Amino acid sequence: MAYGTALAVLADPTRRKVFERLRYGPRAVNAIASGLPVSRPAVSQHLKVLKGAGLVEERTEGVRRIYSLRREGLMELREWLDSFWSDALEAFKLEAERSHKAKGSR
Structure with a gap:
């Protein structure tokens, strides 16, 4: 459940801002x-x-520490979030099929 850890860590607004500052590349x-x-x-x-x-x-780098995003760290969170989209699309498909069949039997 690494996505749970990512959610918990990113729940802090300041920590999220720190994380977001790395979006465009490594920084000291x-x-x-x-x-x-x-x-x-x-x-x-x-x-x-x-x-x-x-x-x-x-x-x-010398005496500086350079931080960068570790995109792999977000993969499990992204997969978890994407699963909601997949579930929603599947539910929509089933409802569309059910509705189509109901119209055809009238």
């Missing part, structure tokens, strides 16, 4: 923290939680 902690209403150490803690959940990864 200072760049991620810039403009957020929390301290750089708080952003580092949020990144630690995101990393623990498998949603981000880090690499070192």
